Amino acid sequence: MTKCHFNFQKATSFAARDKADGLILPFWTKDKSAVPAFKKLGKIPQVDTAIKVGDFNGHKGEVFFIYPEKEKEQRIILLGLGKKESCTTFLLREAFHSLMKECHARRIQSLNLILPEIAIEDEKLVKAISETLVLSNYQFTELKHDGLIKRPANFLESAQFIGISDKLLKIAKQAVDVAKGVYLTRDLVNRNADDVTPEKLADTAKALEKVSSKIKVTVFDKKRIEKEKMGLLLAVNRGSNLEPRFIIATYNGDPNSKDHFALVGKGITYDTGGLSLKPTNFMLDMKSDMAGSATVLGTLYAAANLNLKINLTAVIASSENSIGSKSYKIGDVYQGYSGKTVEITNTDAEGRLALADALSYTVKKLKPKAMINLATLTGAVVVALGDEICGYFANNDKLAEQIEKSAGDTDELIWRLPLQQSYLKMLDSKVADIKNSAGREAGSIQAALFLEQFVEKVPWAHMDIAGTAYWEKSKSYHPYFSTGYGVRMLLDLLENFHNLKKL
Incomplete structure (x- = not known):
């Protein structure tokens, strides 16, 4: 590091x-x-x-x-x-x-x-x-x-x-403690995909236990993931010779409270697009498709270094999205941890599938007070907002207010986009409960609406960091490629967790 x-x-x-x-x-x-x-x-x-x-x-x-x-x-x-x-x-x-x-x-x-x-x-x-x-x-x-x-x-x-x-x-x-978290996030995104496989990402999370006795990490291997019936994460993983990992890292900074905040990260360590294969120039930066998970781990690391008095749970669903004879197929239907079935219309919309199982597990088993997921999810958000502003969605206005306050206090730019419910019909399927994609129109909103189906009534926000996670050239204090975007904002949000308890 x-x-x-x-x-x-x-x-x-x-x-x-x-x-x-x-x-x-x-x-x-x-x-x-x-x-x-x-x-x-x-x-x-x-x-x-x-x-x-x-x-x-x-x-x-x-x-x-x-x-x-x-x-x-x-x-x-x-x-x-x-x-x-x-x-x-x-x-x-x-x-x-x-x-x-x-x-x-x-x-x-x-x-x-x-x-x-x-x-x-x-x-x-x-x-x-x-x-x-x-x-x-x-x-x-x-x-x-x-x-x-x-x-x-x-x-x-x-x-x-x-x-x-x-x-x-x-x-x-x-x-300095804040920067250590940003540095970890930047390093993970900048490294070769072969150096940040699902297994090695899990090893990085496990190593955080040495930072603080308040951090505990549990890692599910493929057999455990199969036992938990995380069929969507397993579908994404089918084309890869590298097994998936499901990572749960907890930081217990307030042992007198049962309330905890959850951060859920997309951990696709390399994304070819699967059978919906990406062109070369679109695949060039796809070692960065695990930036959501890197941000989650960087935030947890910094929270421990700062000794924040909060309880934080970081959840990561990690896999490659590779192409091979066993790759999951367009037109097939897979069942996730929630029990809902998903028709695959685009194998390059894989991040939302892995996140769906992660969000469902977090809601049902871990029961957070509130949660935020981070993902390099759609190119559409970059078209809408460019690479300096993160587009986010929220099902709770008070959570959204605190996100925007923390973003303002840390100078990390963010803009709320609508969860337009009438667009949900775009994802209607004749053969399953929902489609994973419905074309280019309102692409970022589609993805957010898909994820919303797996969060139940938990206060939740989705941050689409596809533009802000990495840059093709350095700007201001952000270097070339990985920026570490989001760590500082999330830490400020966690420091104000007492405000979120009123959600």
Whole structure:
């Protein structure tokens, strides 16, 4: 796993700060010039000159280096935050990521940092900046020869906030625990499909027991899955020579409560489309089709590191969707754990089948207070919302409200889509209880309506992360390919689990 190294510290005053590779001074832009976003520290001639001649204007993400002679830092780094009146934590994250790119290029390993003065709560400000510093540090090098031998040298190792409280320092340090969960999610999605098979995914889950005594993991092999009559997961698995796994991981952070929240992840470790075979360019990224399960495990890992006082259950239905002589067939009917039968009209709509058994089992056997499933489920959601915004569906408005609050507080973009009940008739079958797909029209809604048939009355949300789970190029503090989307939002949601008990 990619190591998550970072050390946050605090200095009681500007004079008490330690030596470092760089000192970050934040600036706003106003009237086409830069103005300090901090209290005046005294005259630094080079800074005044850079602003006066127009070399630095304070635009968002603008970074300018000065090399002083008599400071504790080798560099003074001017960071533009844009216009003060329009600044948000989302824009701050982008600005500080621009800073991190410049720091990496210069192999800067330690920073001193003054917080900008802005009408954002200090807690949110420190959280946004700290998370950005650590998440921007991520580099996936496992598959490169040098990366297998040594860790890259251009990591930022530490940051010292000047003049913050112990409470704010604790928030900064928590960013490392959050990032560890995001790193795990990114690693699992970035790895070769041969390195993240259903069995190896289960091994990764099992290894989390070593993180905390509060984590317990149960894994069903194929025989147990057959015994549980999870016919839909087994149907998806028929074309693969790798056996499926059904994973249940629990984190018992509140032993005095019986209430627990469930996260259900799609764990299709490689998706060829089955007999409804994908074209090559559509199959290229399909090692990522288990991103839902990776997000679930990353969230559980971070929750344990943060020692959250909640009970969390993570459920994963994992298989390959391969093509072979035993592949499940278009037109055939299979019965799932719920007892409902499904007519297969598209073998490339396999994720919802695996999830149907996982959701049914979670509802009937585990009985959560509420649950969310995460899945790279439809290309239609990418057409609708692009790759920066997650489309989600919910059968409970209060749950939806908390999801959107947590998304806003963590700057993970999300948009609620409708569970339009009149569209359910698209999935009517003449030979089974329901079809698994009905063509291109309203594809994301179809998939969500299908899943809804297996959640009964439990407050539930479905997050379609097909666009947000991985990107073809890096953007902001998200690297190329796996983004780790959702972990931070879900952790915030879990921290507010007391609000969900009223559902």
